[in-house]
Amino acid sequence: MATASSVIVKPARRGATLSQQRMIAGFLFVLPAVLFTLAMFIFPLIMTGWMSLHNWPLLGQATFLGLQNYVDMMNDRQFWASLWFTTQYTLLVTPPIFILAFVLALLVNTALRGVGVFRTIYFIPVVIGLGTSSLLWVWLLNDRVGIINGILLDLNLIQRPIIWLVDKNLAMFAIIVSIVWKTVGFSMILLLAGMQAIPDELYQAAEVDGASYWQRLTHIMMPLLRSTFALALVLSVIGSYLAFDQFYIMTRGGPQNQTITAVYWIFNNSFTYYKLGYGAALSIVLLVILGVLSIIQLRVLRDETTY
Amino acid sequence: METTLEGVTIHSPGSRIRRRAGLIAWYAIAIILAALFLFPIFWSTLTSVKPPAEASAAPPTYLPSSITFDNYIKLNKYGAGIARYIFNSASVALITVFGTIVLSTLAGYGFSRFHFPAKNVLFIMVLAALMIPFQSILTPLFLLMSMVKLQNTLIGLALVYITFQLPFGVFMMRNTFDTVPREIEEAALLDGASTWQMLTRVMLVLVRPGIITVAVYAFLNAWNEFLAALIIMTQEANFTLPIMLTSVRSGYYGAIDWGALQAGITVTILPCIILFLLLQRYYMQGLMGGAVKG
Numbered sequence: 001m002a003t004a005s006s007v008i009v010k011p012a013r014r015g016a017t018l019s020q021q022r023m024i025a026g027f028l029f030v031l032p033a034v035l036f037t038l039a040m041f042i043f044p045l046i047m048t049g050w051m052s053l054h055n056w057p058l059l060g061q062a063t064f065l066g067l068q069n070y071v072d073m074m075n076d077r078q079f080w081a082s083l084w085f086t087t088q089y090t091l092l093v094t095p096p097i098f099i100l101a102f103v104l105a106l107l108v109n110t111a112l113r114g115v116g117v118f119r120t121i122y123f124i125p126v127v128i129g130l131g132t133s134s135l136l137w138v139w140l141l142n143d144r145v146g147i148i149n150g151i152l153l154d155l156n157l158i159q160r161p162i163i164w165l166v167d168k169n170l171a172m173f174a175i176i177v178s179i180v181w182k183t184v185g186f187s188m189i190l191l192l193a194g195m196q197a198i199p200d201e202l203y204q205a206a207e208v209d210g211a212s213y214w215q216r217l218t219h220i221m222m223p224l225l226r227s228t229f230a231l232a233l234v235l236s237v238i239g240s241y242l243a244f245d246q247f248y249i250m251t252r253g254g255p256q257n258q259t260i261t262a263v264y265w266i267f268n269n270s271f272t273y274y275k276l277g278y279g280a281a282l283s284i285v286l287l288v289i290l291g292v293l294s295i296i297q298l299r300v301l302r303d304e305t306t307y
Numbered sequence: 308m309e310t311t312l313e314g315v316t317i318h319s320p321g322s323r324i325r326r327r328a329g330l331i332a333w334y335a336i337a338i339i340l341a342a343l344f345l346f347p348i349f350w351s352t353l354t355s356v357k358p359p360a361e362a363s364a365a366p367p368t369y370l371p372s373s374i375t376f377d378n379y380i381k382l383n384k385y386g387a388g389i390a391r392y393i394f395n396s397a398s399v400a401l402i403t404v405f406g407t408i409v410l411s412t413l414a415g416y417g418f419s420r421f422h423f424p425a426k427n428v429l430f431i432m433v434l435a436a437l438m439i440p441f442q443s444i445l446t447p448l449f450l451l452m453s454m455v456k457l458q459n460t461l462i463g464l465a466l467v468y469i470t471f472q473l474p475f476g477v478f479m480m481r482n483t484f485d486t487v488p489r490e491i492e493e494a495a496l497l498d499g500a501s502t503w504q505m506l507t508r509v510m511l512v513l514v515r516p517g518i519i520t521v522a523v524y525a526f527l528n529a530w531n532e533f534l535a536a537l538i539i540m541t542q543e544a545n546f547t548l549p550i551m552l553t554s555v556r557s558g559y560y561g562a563i564d565w566g567a568l569q570a571g572i573t574v575t576i577l578p579c580i581i582l583f584l585l586l587q588r589y590y591m592q593g594l595m596g597g598a599v600k601g
Contacts, residue, residue, distance in 0.1 A: 124583070129530070
């Protein structure tokens with residue numbers, strides 16, 4: 001019996017140390033990423049909250065203010081104007097991206113020869129930088145050297161060049177066109193992946209039943225794409241709400257600060273006026289708004305999917 | 308009479324013509340759209356090799372009278388010279404790629420194959436950054452970088468970018484390790500491989516597609532990023548390409564050199580497009596990996 005028990009115990013004890021070793025090994029493997037996240041993400045996040053309670057100049061001593069920054073925000077006209085402008089921009093830019101992305105996805109959802117080339121081409125603007133593409137569009141839209149005015153003039157569609165980026169509404173329109181060009185491929189690919197996940201048998205069955213193309217689209221594809229729509233919508237709305245590069249480069253926030261977005265206003269406070277505490281308070285508010293936005297969107301779209 | 312429904316539709320002459328017309332229409336629309344999508348990039352690249360006078364002509368001219376690289380030579384006169392800015396952007400991007408790969412692969416392996424206390428909490432913590440926009444922590448990151456004297460350095464900017472890339476990288480690598488069958492590990496264990504050898508000799512080869520995907524995203528995002536670079540880099544010599552381009556756009560004494568700007572834009576976007584064309588498969592895998600998660 002003694003030999004038998006020692007035979008049983010020995011591997012068990014060895015097993016325990018092995019699993020302990022594996023536990024330590026696993027922890028060590030994730031440790032660098034965890035420490036990095038703590039130092040560069042969690043700590044700055046907590047610090048944003050802490051700074052938001054202070055008057056925090058770039059140089060010199062920070063002084064504790066309590067919630068004064070948040071009170072100041074209520075009376076900050078530009079803060080409200082920026083939030084409203086960002087909301088307007090998000091509401092205006094989302095539908096064209098979605099409609100065009102859906103149409104493009106329908107177009108390239110086929111096995112025709114060469115379709116891969118077209119998918120790639122429509123996607124290419126996604127991989128270039130937003131800052132760089134904004135500069136590109138500043139030039140395309142320029143009233144003197146820009147090709148867009150050049151073509152419109154040559155076609156006699158306009159009599160004199162349009163100065164796109166100096167008027168708030170024209171600038172909004174021009175920026176939306178540039179952003180649709182830059183980002184529509186991304187939503188297209190998401191929708192295409194959703195479309196390709198729908199089994200062909202469903203369409204074939206409907207076709208046998210005499211359903212038209214339009215009926216198959218609205219009764220089979222669109223309902224089944226709901227979760228894909230939800231994902232693409234959340235990503236697109238959050239991306240639009242964080243808009244900065246295109247306005248910083250294309251309008252510089254003008255005319256008269258009319259195109260200052262929420263992130264732009266944070267940037268101005270933190271890095272132009274060096275009111276770092278106030279910038280931090282604005283960041284916290286933006287975080288809350290985005291959190292609420294994505295929860296609402298996911299709720300709404302998820303509820304509908306459950307029928 | 309025995310022909311199937313599909314057979315009947317294909318063989319009726321009317322529908323063959325309709326099918327033909329449909330095909331032609333499809334290609335016509337697809338090609339016109341492709342031309343519209345490519346036009347801004349094509350036009351910028353074409354303008355960059357026009358003679359400078361034609362590149363800045365108002366109203367714009369269409370085809371160049373000759374092909375020159377004068378705009379690139381003029382571009383090189385801005386700031387510290389274009390070579391310096393390419394070096395800055397490439398260094399930041401490559402450090403970001405290296406750091407992201409190392410941290411993500413180690414963490415992905417750990418999260419996929421090992422059990423340890425608080426594993427799920429740590430995993431969620433690392434991934435939390437996916438849900439919190441980096442724009443909201445830029446102010447303290449800027450201070451942090453100043454404190455450790457890394458503000459205005461290529462390493463400092465790369466560290467910020469690694470932070471932004473880490474959640475996606477860890478998520479991607481954890482999933483990639485999850486797809487490797489456990490039998491492979493068990494066989495290697497029986498052969499007496501240590502945990503570290505397992506990772507470096509056995510697993511690394513198997514998870515290479517995931518690593519390439521993470522690397523492509525890290526490179527493109529670091530190369531293209533604008534706002535953090537604008538904040539972290541305050542000295543012209545340390546600018547990355549997108550920031551440097553805004554100073555080309557500001558021009559000397561307010562006069563914008565449009566030809567030089569197009570040369571700069573071409574230099575900035577061409578590497579991205581080439582990289583994407585070469586590694587498209589990996590890029591799309593990353594997109595789908597992220598999509599499935601959502």
